[in-house]
Amino acid sequence: MRNAAYYLVFFIFFVVIILPAVVVKSCSDLLPERTGEPEKVDKPGGLMVSLYVTSKNSIEKIPLEEYVKGVVAAEMPAGFKMEALKAQAVAARTYAYKRMRSAGGTGCSLHPEADVCDDPTHCQAWITRGEMLKKWGIFAFYHYYSKISQAVKSTAGMVILYQGKPIDPLFHSTSGGKTENSEDVWGNFIPYLRSVTSPGEETSPRFVAVKQVPVNEVVSKLRQKWPDIVLDPRNPERQWKVVERSEGGRIKKIQIGNRVVNGTEIRELFQLNSTNFRWERVGDNIKFTTVGYGHGVGMSQYGANAMAERGANYVDILKHYYTGVEVKKIEGLK
Structure with a gap:
């Protein structure tokens, strides 16, 4: 009995004290320290994103694909189907690519020195790996992070184009069954942001x-x-x-x-x-x-997941929600 009690105490100590410390330490090592200095690119030709981090009131440079992982983790439930996560990854990459000054973009209008910011009301939400750990918890972190990394890696370099130019890939949580035309919400007609049906969203908690x-x-x-x-x-x-x-x-x-x-x-x-x-x-x-939940324009995230559950791949999803587009790999983008 004493041995059983001893092992029980040791197990609780390990789970509550040791394991969290190891995980947090490993998570903190996953990203370079935020010194404010430009980071080195892992792969030759890889693009860097200048990201304005609201909580720190500073601009950080991170590899584009690492940025995309942080957006997917922040913007879409990690428990979604892989093809839905891929669609979100391509949308996130396209949004950044369209604004990257190194690729001829205009940058973030609120923060002129940055390409994008992490304010979801202006650009796209983005979180660090440490924030992912807090969001998902210790035991789910590695599973979800691995899943999102796979979605990003398997779509590396892919963006959404309309007539050869990157689009504004607007998205929202839940359309309620049918998305909106851009002009019905903001007054501007955008040819690829057309109203389309979006069945299967009833699983959304905000339907x-x-x-x-x-x-x-x-x-x-x-x-x-x-x-x-x-x-x-x-x-x-x-x-x-x-x-x-x-x-x-x-x-x-x-x-x-x-x-x-x-x-x-x-x-x-x-x-x-x-x-x-x-x-x-x-x-x-x-x-x-x-x-429904959100402005209703562009890709419905719960609709995308419903399409994935019915067997659609990420290209099918993107071409459904963004009318007349092509999904294409840009060389040198990853």
């Missing part, structure tokens, strides 16, 4: 969401946003009417009292998951029910 907002808060926010708005403060929802829907089925224009506003404005004002929403009065609240 349908409900949010209740107190009536007085609804009225207050509407008046703050549009001071000249006229509506019944007791029953404002009775003066709401959908004026126009997008091809993807989302609310493009909606009448609120005496004003007609964009669905995107209402989504932002009440922090809704998407512009595909309906509303109803429930007691002293207005209940919003949304379908």
